[in-house]
Amino acid sequence: MIRFFVVALLAFAAVATAQKKSGYEFSSRETQAMQDDDAANPGFLWVQQGETLWNRRDGAAGKSCADCHGEANNSVRGVAARYPVFAPEAGAVIDIEQRINRCRTEHQQAKPLAYESDDLLALTSFVGKQSRAMSIDVAIDARARSTFERGKTLFEQRQGQINLSCSQCHDDNWGKQLAGSPIPQAHPTGYPAYRLEWQTLGSLRRRLRNCLIGMxxxxxxxxxxxxxxxxxxxxARAKGLAIDTPSVRR
Amino acid sequence: MARPLINVPAKAKKGEVVDIKILISHPMESGQRRDNSGQPIARDIINLLVCTYNDTEVFRAELFPAIAANPFLSFCTVATETGTLKFTWTDDHGTVDTATAPIEVT
Structure with missing residues (x-):
């Protein structure tokens, strides 16, 4: 009996690996078709702009991203599948947006780009697109452990006026309907993503803020x-799922 | 994001029906919304898009509010001769933008 109870508890603790699904699988066929056709996916407006920015010289150093990194499909392929990472020079775990801005301030001697600015979204989606179809594989080493634990705590902790945790929707009730659409499992495979609700591309930070405001x-x-x-x-929780940046979501 | 995404087959056989797709970066502000201080936000949409094929008009669309941001248009035309497809669109400010795509007909 106790053994059964433990097994049942584990089953509810997180999305089981075999049932792990990308947000893509929770999208309608129309939204999937929009994402699958690069000519119809509006995220590619930003990817195209990102390619221009990648090759544009900027800052006091007069360098472009390409001057150091070369062709993006070689140099930054896989980056979106393994970020966020611990950056020793920052002494912290950083995401791709922060990496881009560190490159700008340190190597290009340019001003950092504002969150959700078209330029930062363009570069992030251009970098992210190079990892399309690659499996997510984020390393949680000793230096990233405390950040991971902080994230886990935030995900599982009840908060806000309706006293809800992320986990209650995305671990316990995924697949059910919420406000007319299925609750996904919260695997960030496709960010920056073009959300039809936003009518624009947005970062994972923006998406997280949406959930927090909803809570x-x-x-x-x-x-x-x-x-x-x-x-x-x-x-880390989405390990093994394929990157599909720039995705289209409802 | 000034540049649109245009999808025209690079090569086509004479007489072949080809798919043309264009995705334009534009806010398509409907004119129905208000800003945080309650003031109406002025309408700003693309209201006309024309496509010419070697200076012959092959497609024309009038657009209205309630079309989503970054409008996507898709249509067909018959590949007649090697040349250029030219897209011209006008927004509520009277700004006219153009973009072209080559097509080789064999």
Whole structure:
């Protein structure tokens, strides 16, 4: 009896590996078709812009991304599948947006790009697109462990006026309907994603803020390290799923 | 994101029906919304798109509010001769943008 209870508890604790599904599988056929056709996927407007920015010289150093990294399909292939990572020079776990801005300030001697600016989204989606169809494989080593644990705590902790945790929807009730659409498993395979609700491309941070606001919790400012912790936890949780940036979601 | 995404087959056989797709970056502000201070946001949409094939008009669309941001249009035409498809679109500010795509007909 106790053994049965333990097994049952484990089954409810997280999405079982065999049942792990990308948000793509929860999308309608129309939305999937929009994502699958690169000519119809509006995310490619940003990818195209990102390619231009990749090759454009910027900052006091007069260098472009390509001057150091060369062809993006070689140099940054796989990056979106293994980020966020611990960056020793930052002394913290950083995501791709922060990596791009560190490159800008340190190597290009340019101003960092604002969160959700078209330029930052363009570069992030261009970098992300190079990892399309690759399996997510984020390393949680000793240096990233505390950030991962922070993310896990945030995911499982009840918060906001309706006293809800992320886990209650995305672990316990995925697949059921919420406000007319299925609750996905919260695997961030496709960010930055073009959300039809936003009518634009947006980052994972923006998506997390959406959920927090929906929970009537206070969304921390964009710069908050809590987002990186959640991103790291979610990416580790999505291990094995394929990157589909830039995705189209409802 | 000034540039649109245009999808025209690079090569086609004479007489073949070809799919043309264009995705334009534009906010398509409907004119129905209000900003945070309650002021109406002025309408700003692409209201006309024309496609010419070697200077012959092959497609024309009038657009209205309630079309989503970054409009996507798809249509067919018959490949007649090697040349250029030219897209011209006008928004509520009167701004006219153009983009072209080559097609080789054999």
């Amino acid at each position: 009537r919790a206070e969304a921390p400012p964009y710069e908050s390290a809590d987002y990186v912790a959640l991103e790291l936890f979610l990416m």
